Amino acid sequence: MTAITATDIVVKVKGTTLLHGVDLEVRSGEWLSIIGPNGAGKSTLLRAIGGAIKSTGSLRIGDDELGSLSGRERAQRVAWVPQSPVVPPGMKVLDYVLLGRTAHLHPLASEGSGDVDVVESILTDLDLHPLAHRHVSTLSGGERQRTVIARALAQQTTILLLDEPTTALDLGHQQEVLSLLWNRHQQCGLTIVSTMHDLTLAGSFADRLVLLAAGRVAAEGSAVDVLTEPNIETHYGAQVSVRREGDTVLVLPRIEPPNSSESTKPDPNEENLR
C-alpha cells in the first residue's frame, strides 16, 4: 500500500522555483531518506508533503488528496519534526509533548487522562519520563531532539516527516536518535520520510534513498544504487571514497593534504563501488 504519492510537485517561492516537477512514492512502513546538497530542495519537499508550504501537482496521503484534508485531519496522519524547532521559554517537557495531542482535541478542550496516558507511554519509551517536569530549554541536544520526536509521536500518525533529525548532534546522540526511530519504524510499521546530510547514516537506516539536486530527482533506489562516487561527485561537488562493509555503504570524504600526491592513490584493498 502507498502511504504518500507525489506527482509533478512544483514549489515556487517569491518567483524562484525550488522544486521542478518532483515525483515520489513512499510505501507504507517504508523509511525513505531524501538526500542532496544544500539548496537541493530536500526540506522544501518535506514541507510540501506535510502541507506546510504550497505546491502544485498532486499530493496524496493514502487515498486522499492532501488538499482535501483539513489541518486537523492532516495532523492526525502526518507528523513533522522540524529542523530547528521553536522551544517556548519555560515550557516543560510534558507540556511540550502534550502539544502533539492538538489534532485529537476540540479547540477549547484540554487534554484528558487518555491523552496523558498516550504521552506518558511515549515518554517512557523514549527515556524521557524522568525529565517530564524539566524545562525543554535546559535539556541537552540529544534530550531535546528526543522531546521533539516524542511530540511528533504523540500525534499518533502513521507517517513521520523528519527534517535533518541528527543535525547538531554528536555521534553518540545521532546513533541514539536514529536507533530510537528505527525501533519505532520496525515495531509500529511507522512510515518515515527523512532528509539527512550524513550519507552513511542515511544509507544505513533508510530502506530507500532519493537524491535531489537543484529541485529535481537525480537518483533513486537503494543505498548501493544511489551512494556512488560519480553521483556524489557530480551533485555534491565532493571527492569521496565509497566502500561497502557488509550491508552498510560507507561514504568517506577524501581529504588531500596540500602537496601530497600519495594520499590520492587508491587503496588496493578498497572495494570500490565506481
Added chain:
Amino acid sequence: MTLRPAAARITWLVGGALLVLGACVLALVVGPTDIPRGGVLRESVDRLTPFAVDSGLSTTQESIVWNLRLPRVALGLLVGASLATAGATYQGVFRNPLADPYLLGVAAGGGLGATIAFINRWGDAQGAFDGVQIAAFAGALSSVAITWVVGVLGDRSRSPTSLILAGVAVASFFTAMQTFLQQRNAEDIRQIYTWFLGGLTTSGWDETLQLLPVAIVCVLVLAFSGRTLDVLAVGDEEASMLGLSVGRSRVVLVVVASLLTASAVAVSGLIAFVGLIVPHTVRLLFGSSFRAIVPMSILVGAGFLVLCDLAARTVLSPAELPIGVVTAFFGAPFFVVILRTAVLR
C-alpha cells in the same frame, strides 16, 4: 512520579479567589464616609445573596454601599479581569512580551472616539448608555478593524509582525487626529485628559451592567483558550502541523480580546499598565504556560484593580487620583520585586 499537565492548580485558583474576596471586602469597608464595617458587609450580603440580613445602616449609608461602593468594586473586578485577560491573550497571540491590550490601536481609537464625544457634548445626554462610552467603544473597535485590514493587505499570511506594525501605523494616525481635535477645542482638554487617565467613576450600576455580559462571555472564552495560546507559542508553521487552524484561532482570539478591551475602555477610559504587568507577574509566579497564565490573570487583574481603585479614592480623599496613575505607581515597583525574586529563585 505523577504526570500533571500545566494548568491553574486548584490551590492557586482558591488562593487567588480568596485574595480577590479580601480586596473586595477592603474596598467596600474603606471609604471617605465613615460607615460601620459590619454594617457594610451585612448590607452587601443582604443585597447580593438570597439571605435577608438587617444591616443596621441608615438609608443614606445603605445608599452609599449599594449605589457607590458595590458597583465601583464590581466594575473594578470586571475591568481588571478584562484588561489582564486581554493582555495575556495578546502576548500569546503575538508572541510578544511587550504586547498589551492597546497594541492594535484600541487606545488611540477609543481615545479619538471619546475626544469626538466630549467635543460634541454627547456625554451630557441622559440615559443608560453614555455617548462617550458608545463613541469610545466604536472608536476602539474601528481601530482594530482597520489595523486588521491594513495588516492583512500588507501581508496575506497575517503574521503577528505585520499586524503589530499595522497597529503602530493606525494608532499613530488616530492619535494625530485626536491631537488635532484637542488643539482645536482646548476648552475640553481637561475633561478629555481625565478620561485618558482612566477611572472607575460610576453612576449606579449602569456601567457594570453594560460591561457584565460582554466580559463574562469573552473572559470565559479566553479562559479556555490557554492551550491554544500554548500551541501558538511554537510558531505558526509548527502549530499548523500540529493540527491547529492558526489563522482562524488568531482571528477569534484577537476579536474576543479586542471586544473585551473596547468594552472595558468604554466604561473606564484608558487604564494603563494592568494588561501588561499582570500577565507578566502571573507568569513569573505561576509558570509560563498560558493554561495557568490566563485563568490566574483573570483573578490577579480583578483583585489588583480593585485595590488600585481603593488607593485612588482614599490616598488624597476626598479628592480622587486617576486610577492609571495608581496602577503604574504601585504596579511598577511591585513588578520589579517579583522580577527580582523570580530571577534569584
